[in-house]
Amino acid sequence: MASLQRKGLQARMLSSEEEEKLKRDQALVSDFKQQKLEKEAQKNWDLFYKRNSTNFFKDRHWTTREFEELRSCREFEDEKLTVLEAGCGVGNCLFPLLEEDLNIFAYACDFSPRAVEYVKQNPSYNTERCKVFQCDLTKDDLLEHVPSESVDVVMLIFVLSAIHPDRMQLVLQNVYKVLKPGKCVLFRDYGLYDHAMLRFKAGSKLGENFYVRQDGTRSYFFTDEFLAQLFTDTGYEEVINEYVFRETVNKKEGLCVPRVFLQSKFRKPPKHPAPTSPGPGPESQVL
Structure with a gap:
């Protein structure tokens, strides 16, 4: 069961051992290596998909269940929606979504050219229902493939967790350009003190709540305040922004580990119609 926590509270309480581990692991990766990781980010994700093919992530059939907004944002039941999945990987979310909802056309993009090729090779790939392309979300690439406000x-x-914190706002700015006024970004990502954060070994820290894995891919762990600030500074309105707690059970090893995610919804403000000029009042009428 998921439990939600009110905004502004700590994501979860740490044990004394966990607190001690985080206090010990304060040394940051050198600037030289950090610059190298940034420069090689695409290569590292491409190698990730080369090693894991389409087998690493499970298909996300939970998406429409967790994000009821995909259904509720329709103005009428059979309305066709245009969706952008920014960072689609190999299609673990895309294909279940298209299968479950026949009234969706999806744009989907990923940083990794290899991941995009895996999507195109999937037997379920149908160009009448989706358009998939390689894209760097921190650059102005999106508008080359997706019409403005469409x-x-x-x-x-x-x-967003895989992107350097200094560049996250660029992603939100570029997404903002293709989103229709009054429409929403649906967000789910790692929350502060998620089990994955506490598993990093010493020497993996890039900055506050930001770490590098052994394969060179990176991960940031969000607080609700930081995420809200990112979006609202870019012009979005906050609709919902909450921690979601899960427990992952590994029966084989007898482990039960705490997972912490942020599940959020932010809206691009609607366009307000221009005020109409009032007609001439009685006093201005010529008798």
Whole structure:
């Protein structure tokens, strides 16, 4: 069961051992290596997909269940929605979504050219229902593939955490350009003190709540305040922004580990119609 926590509270309480581990692991990766990781980010994700093919992530059939907004944002039941999945990987979310909802056209993009090729090779790939392309979300690439203000829903699912915190706002700015006024970004990603954060070994820390894995891919762990600030500074309105707690049970090893995610919804403000000029009042009428 998931439990939600009110905004502004700590993501979860740490044990004394966990607190001690985080206090010990304060040394940061050198600037030289950090610059190298940034420069090689695309290569590292491409190698990730080369090693793991399409087998690493499970298909995310929970998406429409967790994000009821995909259904509720329709103005009428059979309305066709245009969706952008920014950071689609190999299609673990995309294909279940298209299968479950026949009234969706999806744009989908990923940083890794190899991941995009895996999507295109999937037997379920249908160009009449989706358009998939390689894209760097921190650059102005999106508008080359997606018309301005044409998208009803943008999905950012476990994507923003892989981007350097200094460049996250660029992603939100570029997404903002393709989103229709009054429409929303649906967000889900790692929360502060998630079990994955506490598993990093010493020497993996890049900055506050930011770490590098052994394969060179990186992960940031969000607080609700930091995420809200990112979005609102870019012009979005906060709709919902909450921690979601899960427990992952490994029966084989007898482990039960705490997972912490942020599940959020931010809206691009609607365009207000220009005020109409009032007609001439009685006093200005010529008798």
